[in-house]
Amino acid sequence: MSTPTEHLRHIPHERRRRVRAAPEPAARGAAPVIALDDVWLEFDHPVLRGATLHVDEGDTLLVLGESGTGKSTLLKLVLRLLLPERGRIRVFGGEINDLSFEEVLAIRRRIGKVFQNAALFDSLTVYENVAYPLREAGRKQEPEIERIVRERLEFVDLDPEQVMTKLPGELSGGMKKRVGIARAIASDPEVVLYDEPTAGLDPLAIDTIVGLIRKLQHELGVTAVVVTHDIRTGFRVASRVNLLREGRIEFDGTPEDMIASDDDYIQSYLQAA
């Protein structure tokens, strides 16, 4: 019988202290973990038009908005998979627009991302998928990698013996998402970005994913950004909500503030959702 904190034993000592003390809201004036300042981006049409937002340590920021308003684009900008045309993006206190490729890699290794359709590598087994970020970082030996993979799979309530040798094509949608979460947290990231984490799942699978996001918040103190259309799910995990509209942040507050807002657009958005 494993103890409730057994899965934490691999976490570095400094972080364990933070884990034991549940995440505190950032002190007033402390630098946010992620900050976008007046960010503009255009593809064949304008996507972001002066978006400004911040995520403090321990926050779980829910980003809402209609389709095509640039929610997923925000996540790509944070990982610098895209560059803005204008505006500043700061991650872990430093501006990332002008970093070298190696410096960007160092930032990316501190961030985990859960993709909309899990984005597991088709040709790799579950074990190889979860081990991938650890192997890429190149700092761990295989026995340690295997131990971490097993722990992460257990963390997301999957039996390593049952799933490790399976290919993604042999898993259900919910299991793929859980493996995606295990892979995102494999290298012990400080921030996890979730892109539509519950899209296409049945209610029971959604419950499982919500449980995992909460578990990561409460047990590992992970800072998170959740992009979703599913307001009901989002409100269950969010400490703050940002609503994107026409490329800008229309609302910034708690879920309760949003529900209580008398803004016509916000009310119509909530009712439609």
Added chain:
Amino acid sequence: MNGFITSVDERMRGVALGVQEYFTLGARASRFVAARPFYWRDMLYQMDRIGAGSVPILFLTGLFTGMVLALQSSVELAKFGANIYIGNLVGASMVKELGPVLSALMVAGRAGSGIAAELGAMRVTEQIDALESFGTDPIKKLVTPRLLAGMIMLPLLTIMTDVVGIAGGLFIAVAKVEIPADIYLRGVWTTLALSGFVFGIFPRDFVGGLLKPLVFGAIIAGTGSYYGMNAQGGTEGVGRATTRAVVTSSILILATDYFLTQLLLVILPPVL
């Protein structure tokens, strides 16, 4: 009229941008050949897929091409009582042109489309974004191993196609035209030897016939990778990328063949 000019202008800019991106991708993938980490396992896997996977189709291509060459040339040469030169004709045609070009076209259809489809599917399912988010350069991980695998395997496949084609010609020459095997084989060798030797050992035509597939291998892998990496619009986009990869690489192979032949005539001039 203005609308037409604007449309043509936009189209031409799109083509120019595409060409620039194509060469940028090729240059970046080539640069990573000497950079660590090198993905050996991925390269060996791709060599198996491009090389071993293409053997049956190239075997049949070579065999029937050699057979039909021998059959057609026997009809024409018989008019001049020159049937004994079938070996010369089949050998020269296979080694100089048909072996390299037909091998490349078949591999473009089989492996080039596979590369575009695989990378396209990875693009639209965000697997390439996932690679980048884990700090992997997708060009280094996905394009460089395919490029090297193509450049290594296509010359080897071409040698096989040449040999099988010449053997197919031999079968027709002996069984149907009733020319002794040694006459046919001597004809093949004479043609290759007449063109001169590189370093005194390798027949010039044979070397030229192997330089071409080296370039064709890069074209097939590079074009498949380019269209796959830039696929957009779900499964339909993957289908479009696959079709474009095959069409573009086939045209590039045929056009490059002409310029390579011109170049080889300059750098490896035939002995007259």
